Amino acid sequence: MAPVTGVVFRxxxxxxxxxxxxxxxxxxxxxxxxxxxxxxxEGGLTTAAAALAWSTRLRVGIGLLPVPLRNPALAAMEIATLARMFPDRLVVALGHGVQPWMEQVGARVESPMTLLREHVSAVRALLAGETVSVSGRYVHLDGVALDWPPPTAPRLLVGARGPRTVALGGEVADGVLLDSVTDPDVVRRAREAVGGAAHLCVYTEVDPRGGLRDLGRWVARLGAAGADTVVLQAPGDAPDPRPLVDALARPFPPE
Known part of the structure; x- marks a missing residue:
């Protein structure tokens, strides 16, 4: 089956x-x-709320929310609000964040992996409607439950590059968001690490001036390697995704 495709608003x-x-x-x-x-x-939750409100069908993904910046109860509350207002149209990825930036704002922790595990586990449990009490290294919740959990929790992914974080995503989340993929073998290794049931979403930068046939081949290669969703990203010096939108709106030429 061909992967779902999308684009990034950088x-x-x-x-x-x-x-x-x-x-x-x-x-x-x-x-x-x-x-x-x-x-x-730009804030991920604020832009997601606007994008969802300005559309009726489009699925909106946030890739990603850096976990050092938010208490997990707040993150779950915000995600649940969007999920209830726009059912089945939200996907959220949580991740480490860029460590120099986390240090710059006073949020860097000694063990980013421990924080990510605790944070994702707490957010996922809260979105499932559970009452959460946890006293971890970084996450501390005492009988916290959402008053308005979503009837169906949105897909929750872990943003990952290294093998340890990829494996963590397969363990504590619904899957993994892979960033800056330039080699299908990266996707293949991630699929092997997380198993067949986990959702694998891939960001890949492409030149919108490339031909439709080449674009179709690249998407197909990533899908064959194990990607469930392929998200096309324009270059940073030409970030407008509308040429890529136009390319995806046309059928890929047959081989």
Whole structure:
């Protein structure tokens, strides 16, 4: 089965350009639009809320929310609110964040892996409607439960590059978001690490001026390697995703 495809709205574009991109992607029938949250550009939850409100069908992904920046109870509350208002249209990835940036804002921790494990586990349990009490190294919750958990929790992924984080995503989340993929073998190794049931989403940067046949071959190669979703990202010096939206709106030529 061919992978689901989508595009990234990079935060190198100003937030006031988001609505035009959302409406363009919605009109073109693209399945997914993904958003970044990078220091110190644009907020992932705020842009996701706007993108969901400006569309009716588009699935919106946040890739990713850095866990050092939010208490897991707050993260779960915000995610649950969006999931209830826009059912089955939200995907969220949680991750370490860029460590120099986390240090810059006073949020860096000694063990990012421990924090990620504790944070993701707590958020997932809260979204499932559980009452959570935990006293971990970094996460401390005492009888916390969401008053408005979503009837169906959105897909929760772990953003990963290294093998340990990939394996963690397969263990504590619904799957993994792989960033900056340039080699199908990276996808293949991740699939082997997380197993067949986990969802594997892949960010890959492509030149929108490339031909449709080459783009179709690349998406097919990543799908054959194990990607369930392939998200196309324009280069940082030309971040507008609308040329990629237009490419995805046309059928890939047959081999």
């Amino acid at each position: 935060p190198q574009s100003p937030p006031e350009e988001l609505r035009a991109v959302v409406e363009h992607a919605e009109a073109a029938g693209v399945a997914e639009l993904w958003l970044w949250e990078d220091c110190f550009l």
